Amino acid sequence: MTEQLQKAQQALEANRARIDHTYKPRYHLSVPAGWLNDPNGFGFWKGKWHLFYQFHPYDSVWGPMHWGHWSGENLMQWREEPVALAPDTPSDAAGCFSGTALAADDTLYVIYTGVSEETPGGRQIQQQCMAESQDGIRFTKWTENPVIGRALLPEGACAWDFRDPKIERMGDGYRVVAASRGEQGGQLLSFRSEDLRTWRYEGVYAGSLGEMSECPDTFELDDKRVVIVCVMGAKDEHLPNSQPVVYMVGEERDGAFLPDTVMKGVDWGHDFYAPQTALAPDGRRILIGWALGWGQVQPTHTLGHGWAGMMTLPRECSQRDGVLYQKPAKEVLECRRTGGALPSMEVQGRRTLPECAGACREIEMTVDMRQAKRFTMNLMETGEERFVLNYDKATEVFSADRAACGYPLTEDGTPEKDPCVKVKAPLKAGKLKLHVFVDVSIIEIYLGDGETVLTCLAYPKAKDYGVSVQAEGLARVEALSSYAMA
Ligand code: FRU
Numbered sequence: 001m002t003e004q005l006q007k008a009q010q011a012l013e014a015n016r017a018r019i020d021h022t023y024k025p026r027y028h029l030s031v032p033a034g035w036l037n038d039p040n041g042f043g044f045w046k047g048k049w050h051l052f053y054q055f056h057p058y059d060s061v062w063g064p065m066h067w068g069h070w071s072g073e074n075l076m077q078w079r080e081e082p083v084a085l086a087p088d089t090p091s092d093a094a095g096c097f098s099g100t101a102l103a104a105d106d107t108l109y110v111i112y113t114g115v116s117e118e119t120p121g122g123r124q125i126q127q128q129c130m131a132e133s134q135d136g137i138r139f140t141k142w143t144e145n146p147v148i149g150r151a152l153l154p155e156g157a158c159a160w161d162f163r164d165p166k167i168e169r170m171g172d173g174y175r176v177v178a179a180s181r182g183e184q185g186g187q188l189l190s191f192r193s194e195d196l197r198t199w200r201y202e203g204v205y206a207g208s209l210g211e212m213s214e215c216p217d218t219f220e221l222d223d224k225r226v227v228i229v230c231v232m233g234a235k236d237e238h239l240p241n242s243q244p245v246v247y248m249v250g251e252e253r254d255g256a257f258l259p260d261t262v263m264k265g266v267d268w269g270h271d272f273y274a275p276q277t278a279l280a281p282d283g284r285r286i287l288i289g290w291a292l293g294w295g296q297v298q299p300t301h302t303l304g305h306g307w308a309g310m311m312t313l314p315r316e317c318s319q320r321d322g323v324l325y326q327k328p329a330k331e332v333l334e335c336r337r338t339g340g341a342l343p344s345m346e347v348q349g350r351r352t353l354p355e356c357a358g359a360c361r362e363i364e365m366t367v368d369m370r371q372a373k374r375f376t377m378n379l380m381e382t383g384e385e386r387f388v389l390n391y392d393k394a395t396e397v398f399s400a401d402r403a404a405c406g407y408p409l410t411e412d413g414t415p416e417k418d419p420c421v422k423v424k425a426p427l428k429a430g431k432l433k434l435h436v437f438v439d440v441s442i443i444e445i446y447l448g449d450g451e452t453v454l455t456c457l458a459y460p461k462a463k464d465y466g467v468s469v470q471a472e473g474l475a476r477v478e479a480l481s482s483y484a485m486a
Contacts, residue, residue, distance in 0.1 A: 001138070004086035008066050012057040012083065020305035023459055025439040026360050026486035027335055028291070029070065029311040032080055035060050035301075036309025038164075038215060038274035039288045040067055041101035041110045044281055045136060048073060050108065051288065052084055053311070054098060060301040060308040065095035067112070071136065075286065075314040075331040084139050085112065085131060091145045093117045094124045098164045098215055098274065102174070102196075108133045109196065111176065113163035114146055123160035125150055128178060130196065148176060148191050148199045156183040164215045177205050179213045179229070186213035186231060190255055206248075206257045210234040215274040218257065221285055222319040224249050227257055228266060228287075230274055240265040240421070243293060245273060249322045261322040267312075268423040269400065269445070269454035270409075271296060277317060285317040286329055291442055291455050299407035299459045300441075312455050313437060313444055325450040328437065336362065339483035347375070347471040353482075356467040360486040363436045363467065365477050369393050370430040372473035379438055380405055382462030387443060391425070391432050398425040398432075398447060398454075406460035425452050431478075438465065439485065 001009075015033035024030055034057040041052035048071050055068030067085035070078040085096040092114030099112030114129035127146030131139040150159040161181035168175050173194045180189045186209030190202040205218075211233030218227045228247045231239075239246060246263035266275065267289065275289035289312045292298065298308035314329040339362075342355055356363045367375050373393050378386040387405040391398050402408075403419035410416055425432075425447050435446040445454040469477065 002086060002088045004088035005083055008057045008083045008086045015057065015306055018306045020300075020303070023300050023305065023441040024307070025310055025442050027076065027332075028313060028439050028442055029078055031055065031068065031307050031309045033307050034058060035062055036068065036290070037062065037292070038098045038290050039276045039311060040098050040112065042276040042278040042288060043101045043103055044278060045101070045103035045108045048136065049075060049278075050101065050136060051078070051311075052101075052110070053309075055083065057083065060298070060306055065097055065115075067096055067110075069137075075329050076335050081137055084137075085110075085141075087115075089114070089141055089145065091116050091127060091129055092141075097126065099128070100166050100276065102167045102169070106134060108136050109167075110139065111147075111165045111167045113165065121158070121160060125159040126162045127159075128165045128176065144197065147197060148178070152191065152199060152201045153180070154182075154189070154201060157181065157187075157189065161212050166216050166218060168218070175202070177216050177218055179216055181212045182207075184208070185233075186210045188213060188216050188227075188229065188257075202255045204256065206259075215276070217275065217277050219277055219279075219285060221317060224319055225251050225257060226319060226324065227259070228275060228277070231263070234263075236263070239263060240268050240423075241293070243273070243295075245275060245289070247324050249319055249324070264324070265423070266324065267453050267455050268421055269456040270402065270421050271457045272312065272455040275312075284329070287315045287317050287326060288312055289455065291457060296409040296457075297411045298457075299409065302411070302413070303407070310442060315450075315453070323451050326453050327446060327450040328435070328444075332437075335485055336483040337485065340481060342480045342482060344476065344478045344480060347469050347475045347477055348473070350468055350470040352466065352468040354466075356482040357465055358484055359438065359440050359463075359465045360484060361438045361465075361467075362483045362485050363434075363438070363481070365434050365480045367391075367432040367434065368430060368476035368478060369427055369432055372471045372475035374472040375432060375475045376470040377434070377436075378466075378468045378470070379436070379443060380458055380460040381466035381468055382460065382464035385460050385462050387456070387458045387460070389434070389436075389445065393427070396424050396426045397422050398452070399423075400443075400445065400454050400456050402456060402458045405458040406462075409457065421454065421456070423452055423454070437485070
């Protein structure tokens with residue numbers, strides 16, 4: 001173990017003892033101590049899932065990046081593994097940024113972005129490095145790193161915005177698609193290799209991705225090719241926010257991705273970024289995202305709780321007619337403790353749902369909106385505090401508003417500029433289908449068949465976690481169920 005890895009592990013142990021658990025989710029993965037951002041190296045190898053993550057063990061804010069690590073037999077019970085990577089070689093002395101894994105028979109490979117302290121153009125450069133492990137726990141970095149260095153970049157691509165390699169097996173060889181900033185802005189570049197060691201530039205895989213793109217994923221799904229990517233500086237009102245995670249469905253031709261759809265939002269909540277997918281042994285495509293985004297400040301940091309960062313639930317992806325559907329993985333539903341179906345009800349005015357209250361809950365319902373104009377669901381409710389979900393039939397807009405829900409996600413505690421997120425979500429046969437997960441400080445909402453998903457954090461000051469519903473007109477709540485989750 002290198003000195004930097006040892007130091008990182010010791011810092012984690014020391015900081016773990018000082019964590020305040022008030023806002024720690026119980027069935028979502030969260031950082032043991034310190035800071036977490038993107039999921040990394042997500043995949044299944046030798047009978048176990050592995051999930052790494054961007055990790056700063058020394059403080060609950062972003063800093064020189066390490067890779068933290070969990071493993072587990074299923075997607076919900078995870079074991080913490082030792083810190084996997086630390087910035088400790090010349091090619092990654094300033095950080096081990098995001099990357100992906102490749103499972104081979106006896107070896108688990110990871111490819112990640114090494115940020116070096118070299119600053120030829122005035123900024124630290126980013127290149128792609130490899131490490132491997134025989135036991136899935138201890139990783140050895142390759143001495144020939146970087147394997148995809150800046151010399152392979154095409155003209156016009158910057159060496160300081162070149163990151164987040166996604167590796168895939170392709171026929172007899174391998175392909176890496178990595179994010180890059182070119183003269184026209186964000187693009188994805190493709191590289192090929194037969195042996196993982198010698199790489200060549202293949203071409204632009206996808207272009208026109210805002211000012212810069214991050215964390216690309218590309219995979220086959222239901223006979224199509226899907227690309228998921230974070231687009232910085234996208235100015236499109238049909239997308240979630242200024243740094244949206246988008247997906248496109250299409251096909252590959254001559255080494256490039258040809259979308260047959262426009263970019264669509266993967267998640268419409270306040271807090272979702274840098275998702276990765278992995279193939280389960282049974283063929284399911286599972287997605288996990290970082291439940292935050294740049295620019296938000298975690299109250300768990302400002303309150304001095306010693307941790308910041310969590311992941312979404314694992315989601316099963318499918319694709320039909322160019323639309324991506326996400327639903328909670330079946331392993332999530334296996335974590336239900338108590339609860340079940342509740343009687344249908346008519347809602348006119350306001351009604352509390354004590355059976356649905358609690359800090360760790362799953363709530364599912366179908367709302368017949370044919371005689372209602374508006375349906376509202378209040379979560380995390382105590383007195384004046386609430387997280388408000390609202391559906392407005394006239395505009396077909398679903399919104400999630402955390403303005404009245406405890407600590408705002410701002411540096412100085414002043415109210416957020418945009419506490420309310422909105423998404424167009426047409427009813428199906430006059431019905432609104434809602435599947436909601438509440439877990440202490442995170443809420444995930446799946447609408448319809450999972451074509452619209454929202455991930456939102458909220459830090460209520462009070463602790464009742466009450467639930468109420470409200471309708472303008474008459475809403476019939478059918479197929480209602482509620483479970484305690486942890
Ligand atoms: C995305 C990102 C990546 C980068 C990593 C650094 O959230 O900015 O592009 O590799 O985070 O922590």
